[in-house]
Amino acid sequence: MQDDAPREIEALIDLMARLPGLGPRSARRAVLTLLKKRGQLMAPLAQAMANVALNARDCVICGNIGTADRCAICADDRRAIPEICVVEDVADLWAMERAGVFKGRYHVLGGTLSALDGIGPEDLRIPHLAARVRDEGVAEIILALNATVDGQTTAHYIADSLSGAGVAITSLAQGVPIGGELDYLDDGTIGAALRARKRF
Amino acid sequence: MQDDAPREIEALIDLMARLPGLGPRSARRAVLTLLKKRGQLMAPLAQAMANVALNARDCVICGNIGTADRCAICADDRRAIPEICVVEDVADLWAMERAGVFKGRYHVLGGTLSALDGIGPEDLRIPHLAARVRDEGVAEIILALNATVDGQTTAHYIADSLSGAGVAITSLAQGVPIGGELDYLDDGTIGAALRARKRF
Ligand SMILES: [Zn+2]
Ligand SMILES: [Zn+2]
Numbered sequence: 001m002q003d004d005a006p007r008e009i010e011a012l013i014d015l016m017a018r019l020p021g022l023g024p025r026s027a028r029r030a031v032l033t034l035l036k037k038r039g040q041l042m043a044p045l046a047q048a049m050a051n052v053a054l055n056a057r058d059c060v061i062c063g064n065i066g067t068a069d070r071c072a073i074c075a076d077d078r079r080a081i082p083e084i085c086v087v088e089d090v091a092d093l094w095a096m097e098r099a100g101v102f103k104g105r106y107h108v109l110g111g112t113l114s115a116l117d118g119i120g121p122e123d124l125r126i127p128h129l130a131a132r133v134r135d136e137g138v139a140e141i142i143l144a145l146n147a148t149v150d151g152q153t154t155a156h157y158i159a160d161s162l163s164g165a166g167v168a169i170t171s172l173a174q175g176v177p178i179g180g181e182l183d184y185l186d187d188g189t190i191g192a193a194l195r196a197r198k199r200f
Numbered sequence: 201m202q203d204d205a206p207r208e209i210e211a212l213i214d215l216m217a218r219l220p221g222l223g224p225r226s227a228r229r230a231v232l233t234l235l236k237k238r239g240q241l242m243a244p245l246a247q248a249m250a251n252v253a254l255n256a257r258d259c260v261i262c263g264n265i266g267t268a269d270r271c272a273i274c275a276d277d278r279r280a281i282p283e284i285c286v287v288e289d290v291a292d293l294w295a296m297e298r299a300g301v302f303k304g305r306y307h308v309l310g311g312t313l314s315a316l317d318g319i320g321p322e323d324l325r326i327p328h329l330a331a332r333v334r335d336e337g338v339a340e341i342i343l344a345l346n347a348t349v350d351g352q353t354t355a356h357y358i359a360d361s362l363s364g365a366g367v368a369i370t371s372l373a374q375g376v377p378i379g380g381e382l383d384y385l386d387d388g389t390i391g392a393a394l395r396a397r398k399r400f
Binding site for chain 1 (some may be wrong): 205206208209211212215216218219220221222226228229230231232233234235238241242243244245246247248249250251252253254255256265266267271272289290291294297
């Protein structure tokens with residue numbers, strides 16, 4: 001990159017450009033905004049980021065990100081119901097929590113099985129899930145994986161591997177999203193919704 | 201916002217969402233990437249940002265942002281030619297520097313005149329420009345303001361205010377950008393390019 005901004009500022013732009021959704025151009029614009037708001041925005045943001053970088057850790061039980069060895073959900077006794085919701089990623093856990101409908105605890109896999117990328121069960125938190133089912137007296141595993149090929153492959157693998165564990169295994173219903181227009185849905189969604197049709 | 205991520209992480213997402221180009225949703229995605237790359241990306245980014253927040257300052261001469269009272273350009277004797285390029289914003293200065301064609305120094309106005317927003321000459325660095333013309337023996341002022349109504353109003357105001365100062369006042373040529381297709385250009389650009397047409 002040409003030396004058009006001071007070296008420290010270029011270094012900051014280069015790091016910002018590694019964030020998803022920000023290319024070199026928008027990273028430059030973002031840094032310029034930060035430079036103009038050094039006191040109100042840049043200093044607090046640097047502080048908040050350093051704070052999280054220092055304090056964030058993966059929950060040893062579920063893989064969620066929190067600020068202690070156990071995340072707030074695993075530490076909350078009210079959530080000790082015998083149901084575990086399995087998600088691919090912390091972002092999916094956050095989405096479930098925003099929906100506010102699941103009252104139990106989670107298990108974050110940290111990805112999906114992928115032959116292409118060489119990701120096997122041991123690379124995810126799948127063995128740990130079997131241990132939790134055994135140790136925590138879990139009655140139901142709710143598979144909330146993405147409706148992608150890899151997500152569904154992973155769901156089938158988990159269902160198979162837990163088939164002898166005496167636990168009910170369910171998955172989120174597939175269908176037309178609330179407010180969804182058929183015209184804008186892919187064929188797979190429409191097919192799944194048709195197969196899962198209910199008496200009106 | 202619902203308490204779906206820990207408080208410290210929500211605070212970080214809220215600050216990130218104030219950057220241009222990042223809404224709440226993409227700020228959340230960006231923070232999730234940072235959380236996954238705590239060591240390689242988040243900690244260095246926090247450090248780079250704190251460093252710039254602490255060290256960046258406005259050049260007392262031209263208004264560029266650097267890391268000393270005088271920016272690198274004002275401190276560079278090779279750029280002491282009697283031409284000053286006037287730009288609205290530091291981003292425009294960076295764009296000029298990337299082009300690498302101007303060898304003199306700059307004057308960053310910090311915005312444009314705007315009756316609507318109540319921004320007058322004293323709110324910009326216009327009085328300071330007149331002082332520089334007087335004190336630095338400037339022969340030419342190149343107005344590199346945006347081709348917007350406010351940019352051009354500001355250019356005319358500066359040209360008027362310096363009319364008795366014995367300095368040549370020029371502005372960037374308007375026309376079809378390199379690689380520009382007429383079909384995609386606005387009418388104003390085509391009109392300006394036609395009026396400024398040259399013998400082929
Ligand atoms: Zn947990
Ligand atoms: Zn300067």
